[in-house]
Amino acid sequence: MSKTVFFNGKIYTPRGTAEALLAEGQTIAAVGRNREVLERAEGAERIDLGGRLMLPGFIDGHMHFLAYALSLEQADLTGCRSVPEVRDRLKSFLDREKPVSGEWVSGRGWNHEHFGEPRIFTRDDLDDLVPSNPVILSRVCGHVAVLNSKALEILGITGDSRFPGGVVDLDGAGHPTGVIRETAVEWVHSRKPLPDREKLRRLVARAGTAAAAAGLTSIHSDDLGSVGGDFETILGLYLGLDAEGKMPVRITEQLLLRNRKALDRFLASGWRTGDGSPAFHIGPLKILTDGSMGGRTAFLREEYSDMPGVYGVPIYGAEELNDLVWTAHSAGMQVALHAIGDGALDMCLDALEKARERNLRKARHYIVHCQMGDMDQYHRMARLGVGAAIQPPFVPSDRPMALRRIGEDRARRGYAWKTLLDLGIFLSGGSDCPVETFDPLWGIYTAVTRKDRDGVPEGGWNPAQKLTVEEAVDLYTRGGAYASFEEHKKGTLQAGRLADLAVLDRDIFSVPLEEIPAGKAVLTMMGGKITFRDF
Numbered sequence: 388m389s390k391t392v393f394f395n396g397k398i399y400t401p402r403g404t405a406e407a408l409l410a411e412g413q414t415i416a417a418v419g420r421n422r423e424v425l426e427r428a429e430g431a432e433r434i435d436l437g438g439r440l441m442l443p444g445f446i447d448g449h450m451h452f453l454a455y456a457l458s459l460e461q462a463d464l465t466g467c468r469s470v471p472e473v474r475d476r477l478k479s480f481l482d483r484e485k486p487v488s489g490e491w492v493s494g495r496g497w498n499h500e501h502f503g504e505p506r507i508f509t510r511d512d513l514d515d516l517v518p519s520n521p522v523i524l525s526r527v528c529g530h531v532a533v534l535n536s537k538a539l540e541i542l543g544i545t546g547d548s549r550f551p552g553g554v555v556d557l558d559g560a561g562h563p564t565g566v567i568r569e570t571a572v573e574w575v576h577s578r579k580p581l582p583d584r585e586k587l588r589r590l591v592a593r594a595g596t597a598a599a600a601a602g603l604t605s606i607h608s609d610d611l612g613s614v615g616g617d618f619e620t621i622l623g624l625y626l627g628l629d630a631e632g633k634m635p636v637r638i639t640e641q642l643l644l645r646n647r648k649a650l651d652r653f654l655a656s657g658w659r660t661g662d663g664s665p666a667f668h669i670g671p672l673k674i675l676t677d678g679s680m681g682g683r684t685a686f687l688r689e690e691y692s693d694m695p696g697v698y699g700v701p702i703y704g705a706e707e708l709n710d711l712v713w714t715a716h717s718a719g720m721q722v723a724l725h726a727i728g729d730g731a732l733d734m735c736l737d738a739l740e741k742a743r744e745r746n747l748r749k750a751r752h753y754i755v756h757c758q759m760g761d762m763d764q765y766h767r768m769a770r771l772g773v774g775a776a777i778q779p780p781f782v783p784s785d786r787p788m789a790l791r792r793i794g795e796d797r798a799r800r801g802y803a804w805k806t807l808l809d810l811g812i813f814l815s816g817g818s819d820c821p822v823e824t825f826d827p828l829w830g831i832y833t834a835v836t837r838k839d840r841d842g843v844p845e846g847g848w849n850p851a852q853k854l855t856v857e858e859a860v861d862l863y864t865r866g867g868a869y870a871s872f873e874e875h876k877k878g879t880l881q882a883g884r885l886a887d888l889a890v891l892d893r894d895i896f897s898v899p900l901e902e903i904p905a906g907k908a909v910l911t912m913m914g915g916k917i918t919f920r921d922f
């Protein structure tokens with residue numbers, strides 16, 4: 388059995404700071420003073436921490452790991468300041484990757500809010516650059532995308548195409564502009580050919596190396612949309628890698644199944660929340676109930692402040708949503724509901740309350756994002772035992788947009804992490820990567836300061852909602868473990884828990900807060916195996 392002993396450290400445990408930790412096989416055998424732990428560590432590899440801080444391995448509460456993996460070979464359009472810059476980046480991507488004729492070209496990360504003139508570009512901006520390959524360029528939120536004419540042609544999208552819950556933008560003559568929204572985007576992704584299995588495995592390895600370098604040991608990931616919506620593909624990929632001992636990080640799958648038929652097919656397979664292998668588990672059924680605030684598709688109780696009469700788009704009617712939640716709940720599945728608008732949150736809580744009335748069981752259902760809400764809703768979440776998978780990096784990223792879309796008042800009641808915590812609502816912290824970076828130290832910094840990289844706004848946005856560093860660390864460790872019913876296995880450094888841990892280059896509890904984002908993991912261990920080391 389492999390043994391590693393860490394000593395001379397500041398080891399963050401539920402009972403205060405320890406000096407040494409012994410990992411034996413996959414688990415932590417001892418935590419305590421240098422002398423007592425080293426005494427038990429005969430034959431172990433010795434790692435002198437030199438006073439560095441060791442935390443439980445970080446857990447990301449919601450992201451899209453495969454989308455991130457696939458993005459490693461897509462045109463990166465994040466931070467583009469204009470349509471010409473989008474074109475330039477696409478051009479250098481094509482020069483570098485040289486796709487063969489007919490091969491799909493994908494890019495992601497543009498945000499027209501950051502363009503000098505905030506307009507969404509169209510196929511006319513792409514066709515001369517890429518005439519013979521289908522192109523899809525996704526907005527940073529993933530809910531809006533632009534296709535070129537070749538893609539529209541291959542997919543057969545015309546002015547007459549209809550997508551329930553989705554939109555195909557049309558020009559004055561009734562032809563598609565190339566801009567598509569919501570379920571139309573998902574449909575296009577489901578039609579794109581998948582990378583073959585070997586390529587997928589290579590990309591997962593690359594993405595996993597990057598995750599380990601950030602100190603991540605577990606990820607709650609929503610992947611089905613990235614591979615065509617087929618749960619067998621995901622299970623085959625991850626279970627196969629795990630059987631070979633090649634999972635770079637533990638994955639809990641948030642299974643995005645879009646309708647009753649897909650859910651029934653999954654349930655008939657016999658898999659349930661918690662099933663899996665050591666590094667891969669079935670997580671909750673994930674249900675999208677609305678879109679994004681930026682795209683004005685998040686479903687609100689009251690109209691958008693910057694577009695009167697528009698309330699956003701609920702993806703399901705109440706009856707269908709209630710049925711999906713009840714079907715999953717009564718079959719023993721956990722449920723995670725994507726809700727950004729307060730109107731969508733109402734629908735989610737109605738569905739969860741109904742399911743709970745019919746069958747009261749330990750469920751730990753949770754809301755993904757939970758960006759808008761009011762005190763009545765937060766109290767209701769607490770009463771129903773409903774948690775939230777929050778994304779602290781959205782606080783600085785969304786601020787300018789959210790203030791326009793929903794106004795000061797509603798914005799102040801949203802992104803209310805401290806309120807949720809004080810009400811006893813269980814929370815996990817995540818990145819929604821590739822929307823935001825999955826670096827947990829960036830997440831912790833934004834939860835603690837509610838500022839952007841330039842320190843704006845001074846004092847933080849809605850400072851009453853700031854968390855302490857300890858509370859923020861909890862989001863990314865214990866909180867993530869609790870969300871998958873694994874708080875007795877991971878999320879804290881204690882004897883008997885999995886040896887999932889991260890050593891940092893600085894003590895984030897004592898450095899000035901501005902120095903947290905520059906922090907780095909210097910060693911990551913998952914299940915007793917070192918997955919990253921840089922000291």
Ligand SMILES: [Zn+2]
Binds near residue numbers: 609819
């Ligand atoms: Zn997401």
